[in-house]
Amino acid sequence: MNGAESLVRTLVGGGVNVCFANPGTSEMHFVAALDRVEGMRCVLGLFEGVVTGAADGYARMTGNPAATLLHLGPGMANGLANIHNANKASTPMVNIVGDHATYHRRYDAPLTTDIETAAKPFSRWVKTSPDARSVAADGAAAIAAARTPPGQIATLILPADTAWNEGSGPVEVPAAVPPAQVSPEAVAEVARVLRSGEPCLLLVTGKALRQEGLELAGRIAAKTGARLIAQGSNARTQRGRGRVFVERVPYVVDLAVKVLAGLKHIILVGSKMPVAFFAYPDKPSLLAPPDAVGHVLARPDEDLIGALEALADELGARSTPAPVTNDPPPAPGAGAVTSEALGQSLGALLPENAIVVDEAVTTGRGFFAPTRSAAPHDWLSNMGGSIGMGMPVATGAAVACPDRKVICLEGDGSGMYTLQSLWTQAREGLDVTTLLFSNRSYAILKGELANVGAGNPGRKALDMLDLGHPDLDWVGLARSMGVPGARVTTMEAFNDRFAEGIATPGPFLVEVVV
């Protein structure tokens, strides 16, 4: 059994059952091994940003890493932006990057690069396998690294001869290490702060945003009078009717400062002190009041649910009613297309148990509030800030959860980064409805140009923020990749077409002219 097959069998044995791939010559033995090993689903993406973003979406929904298969340094480079987003989301991921045969690297053939160095800024674990007999053990170590709490990027570089030479056979993957428990002292200290009567915030993220965590946090907040807010972006938030609603720290610095004003204590539940997404002249980097004190209840790699349970017990909050949302959903929006009307329609029409992938950027900033009483759903956000994550993450989430509807909220500027995702959705018959908000600009940057104090923009500057001239035809783009769709310019048409997308099995795209 060669190294490649030893590695594939190790992956499957270790519970890694999906590989998102865009292989080349140096990965052909891995590809060939797929035919000889049961239990590995291989999904082709026509660009590596699709591949790595899909692995992110898959792992956010399963909790288990997918593998990616990438072609040398440049193939990995094409996937780095979404690896970056996954890294910031603490997503477990095992990247397999083919390289030249060990003896061939010295000749500096065209595709030769220093893959390890390029991988390091985006991966917590990087290794080049030295020979075919080590590949399976290195693969097992990569899986273990990926599963290290709270989830990590592991990148294994596989020289071609380590794939084709005789390998070791599969290696057993060690059981995942559970997250560490927080100390009783940390719990007691946070309880003391919460009882102080001073203004406190529970700032939550990670697993604390699953239904169970939010219920615990909601009970604690209700018992102590503390506020409860989530980080600005989060990997996966469970929300909707019957769940505890949680606001997010706003993106806009002035709004965030206002929301956090007056706080004395910030209890960090897997989170860190709120930071502005960007620096701006004359605005603060840190968003909380300068005299607010941070208190770590649980670090990101610790057991957030266990920490909230212990804190609820310490405070006697277990039986305090959790403030779950039980309002009726809003009526669908009507008339002209606006961000507010779209938010209402989402709140009204989101299907039960939907997975919402949110890269709607400017158009979508107001969607969070009107969807608080929608049917229960999961909400996945961009945590790394690199655009082009929405459609790939939706693709991977749909592979992970074939019995759930995925709704992808996508801006036109972001969507163009990884539009090849639509082809994979068509090929795999993935149940993704993409709502493509076409404002024909990098609208967020128009505000940012003013925020950074760059003055009155002229034509040349505005041209850099403009996606018109010519306008993109998103229905045509989707159809050309095998995805049906429709364009809407009123809320009535939106409501009809969104419903059609939900009712249609497989991918569908609604281009919403904003």
Add this chain to the structure above:
Amino acid sequence: MNGAESLVRTLVGGGVNVCFANPGTSEMHFVAALDRVEGMRCVLGLFEGVVTGAADGYARMTGNPAATLLHLGPGMANGLANIHNANKASTPMVNIVGDHATYHRRYDAPLTTDIETAAKPFSRWVKTSPDARSVAADGAAAIAAARTPPGQIATLILPADTAWNEGSGPVEVPAAVPPAQVSPEAVAEVARVLRSGEPCLLLVTGKALRQEGLELAGRIAAKTGARLIAQGSNARTQRGRGRVFVERVPYVVDLAVKVLAGLKHIILVGSKMPVAFFAYPDKPSLLAPPDAVGHVLARPDEDLIGALEALADELGARSTPAPVTNDPPPAPGAGAVTSEALGQSLGALLPENAIVVDEAVTTGRGFFAPTRSAAPHDWLSNMGGSIGMGMPVATGAAVACPDRKVICLEGDGSGMYTLQSLWTQAREGLDVTTLLFSNRSYAILKGELANVGAGNPGRKALDMLDLGHPDLDWVGLARSMGVPGARVTTMEAFNDRFAEGIATPGPFLVEVVV
């Protein structure tokens, strides 16, 4: 004058007059400065791979670097594959990568990455500007680095506060350093080898493939009986009627070994000893006979034309007739679409002074020979092997040479990597005719699967090489980005539509179903 404007004025003063850009918040001051500075054309790409590939194409045709404007680490990462290709082509390029303000980096905001480390494997010169007063001088140093022979990638990282704080004003860029002359001893030694009567090869690349260099090399070959061959891939080759035709070292290892068989001496004119693109079990990495000796006439950074002149003088070959091509062009291909017929039509129909960007991969392997007697043209190849360079390089070449027709030979697999290029071509009205060869597979990999000895592929493996299911509609993709086009399935239709593309000002796409 702030740092950003100081930098833009330095670039313009230093002869960098085009900036390919996909900016974000951290680059807004640079964008705003464009309105205040005359002489900088800014071209938007909807994905960074378009931006960096266009800068490559622009510099290949002008000899002068373009700037790129990229958004932090992930934005740069999206452009790295085409920076890699440019690096291997010795293309001069100045990348400006925005970063968080210096004081903001410590907070690890979402887009924070180690940009320097990620840039290093792909750049010869990397610097983070420390403050606003240094930015212009750093920009001047970046231009000088980019112009260092034979051309280099320079990456300047620009923290946001170095853009908005008070700068130094523009800094003068030092004159470009000319390439070094080769030593008389090197010339004399090569002349001795060429006179030895043993089988010799002049292996040429770089500037030696311009008309002047090829004429010199052709005279030397004719005088001495040496063979004349170009590297497998080259940044820019001048060819067609009235020029000296030069073959390339074939991609396929067995063919390359056959072509180079029997050689005793390889004269390296900016080139290096031929290396296989990939390693394969039981095939050599080095393609020349094991006993062939390499002799360096000129290193890549030396004056290749001067070296050939000196060698021609030493050999008394200046008046030897250069073997220029004067055959009539072939008749256009007819009947079924085949690689051979397409090559004939290209040979017959290429317009005078065309710029041909070649990323046709499998379909295009046979195009080189039948175009030897086409109208004079420039031929640009992929030197780094990372697919997705064709359409971006064509975009940049068209910006560089608005009075020349650009013909982009593109495979469907490669084209999907950076299809956003078509939008930039439409917006800028660039005169690019794209011939999109749609074989609905990564056809090259079907051969590679066999070459690496990976055995009989099964369904799962073949699915990873297949671009059908669903078929891509390239005419629809182009139209949706503002580029007209047509699909052809016969050579007669191809000839008509190719002629239409040539006759149409602005971009046009012909989808050729192979």
